[in-house]
Amino acid sequence: MLRQVTLDDIRPIAIGAGILGTGGGGNPYLGGLHLASVISEKGPQTVVDPFALADDALVCVAGSIGAPTVSIEKLPEGTEMSRALRLLEEHIGRRFDAVAIAEIGGANSMQPLIAGLQAGIPTIDSDSMGRAFPEIQMSSFLFGSDATVAPYAMVDAADKAAVVPCAASDLWGERIARNIAVSMGARAGLVACMMSGAQLKAAGVHYTLSLAHHLGRRVIEAQEQKSDVPQVVADVLEGKVIFSGKITDVDRRVSKGFARGGVRFESFNGADVLDIEFQNEFLIAFINGEVLATVPDLICIVTEEEGEPVTTEVLRYGTRVAVIAVPAPAQLKSDVALEVVGPRAFGYDVEFRPLPGGVIGRRPVG
């Protein structure tokens, strides 16, 4: 298990979280550069085992909100996360003991490391999705406990900030935060969901930073050994490679604070067509028009040769990829969870047919 994050750990985390992000969470390469600059200045960041937290510890989650497309166009000022954290602390009049990960996907795996380093508190080896999702309420911390998203704080690269002390529901909290994020150029730092150590332990998807790191290391090893990297990714995550082919069409737009659209692939022999639709993250995959995989299971796209993550914002014609379906963590598959993160929550009138098995959220060995 990961005890701290040093400069050497950034590339594995960027790869692993890029894959787990199912297209979203923000560009992992740029997130890695940002984290590297903060670690270079302040030293490694401490990572704590969620079960080492006191039950009455006060924790929060941190992440970027917006459209991944914007994350490669509008760079951060750099201190958004810790400014949002301090703003929320001022609002509630208490200090946080540690910061958890909203979503392990993409650059959002690293924002809580940056926030923690800048604020002087450790980062918890837990997130609330075991992947990335586009909307705030899609968090096991929220649907799996009685924590609420509000109060929360948002800060942008310029001198703009907002605190939302209460929202009628977590869904309304998302709607307000999304509109504030749009006012901030579709990218803002968000610190939210204050909860106790006990709540985090009960509702979180644990050890996902360690898992991202482990996955990234296995990918790098496989690259060095010239193995079949996509198959290694599938093996590590107990998933399966469901398609190999070339991107032949991309329809991507930024709308109401999200990147939305679809991407089409053709198999190398030209026999099959795969379509994936996305809202920041890849939501549903159709093979020759039939549903092949859906949320909450992960639909991960990696480059065919290197097994590097292909995120929503870098999809482009001609890229040769493998598509891997990965079983979602158990926390996302309960009836309560599926109401929030199942296919119908995204407007798809299809049943969720879970892939068997899965390692996300399991305690890693060693």
Added chain:
Amino acid sequence: MLRQVTLDDIRPIAIGAGILGTGGGGNPYLGGLHLASVISEKGPQTVVDPFALADDALVCVAGSIGAPTVSIEKLPEGTEMSRALRLLEEHIGRRFDAVAIAEIGGANSMQPLIAGLQAGIPTIDSDSMGRAFPEIQMSSFLFGSDATVAPYAMVDAADKAAVVPCAASDLWGERIARNIAVSMGARAGLVACMMSGAQLKAAGVHYTLSLAHHLGRRVIEAQEQKSDVPQVVADVLEGKVIFSGKITDVDRRVSKGFARGGVRFESFNGADVLDIEFQNEFLIAFINGEVLATVPDLICIVTEEEGEPVTTEVLRYGTRVAVIAVPAPAQLKSDVALEVVGPRAFGYDVEFRPLPGGVIGRRPVG
């Protein structure tokens, strides 16, 4: 001058502020019903002369933000203003001594009376427009002093709230508040623009609650005497009746938190056509295609016979009206002000040709 507002004062204020609102500020009839219910419960509200405030008094402004169209469809819960005021007080850690009027137009003339009554502080006989404008930064408290719109607090009819501690500029403050208001159903209570008594005295448009009340009383008298009510309105405000005719077309939509559109009138003899375009408020009037009047001068529409205000949300085919142009207060006509509230600020590439004279913002006699 008005010293307090009782039940009997509501109808005059509703008429006067309805006229001064140039179409916006929220429906004055519904605002009056709301104020009546609060006065019935708590008694009359005290109104203070702005120049009676201590220089170091801490004051704020209160008003509804959103689209007037929504104000007749989505009724308030009733305590939005005072909840927003308390929320801002909690955020800054200080109490306000009095509350000023953001805009004297429409129901927004009455929101600070409601806020003050509910919060137990007096309402100041000053606003920052002498009319209504659609956007927050269009306030003489802001462009006429070094006060800033943030920190501000917003609350809606449900359990939703937001605090914006800082904004890069007042224009950004408007953009964020507008998007939050959209998340709140295009209607929210807003308390903003904390300032000192000295700042208010220097930058405000004073005695406009008294003026609205006086105007409303003169309208009621003229109605009783069967006088030419539109002409009385013009006389009281040193304006002129620029058109009489019938509404023949209305194009009105709610877009991005505003009511936007245009209205067409034909003169009773069919010889002339008047077009008015609006963004919550009436912005520009064209007679047979030529510019006749523009912001910041007031373009007021009243019913032809009764001289009752016709606001944006109740424009409809067939209404017989008089259109009155009224000179804006001096505070809106400086170069600095015209950059924010002149025709070009609304996208019209025309010069502002001010009407001569004007009484808005002048100290009333007696």
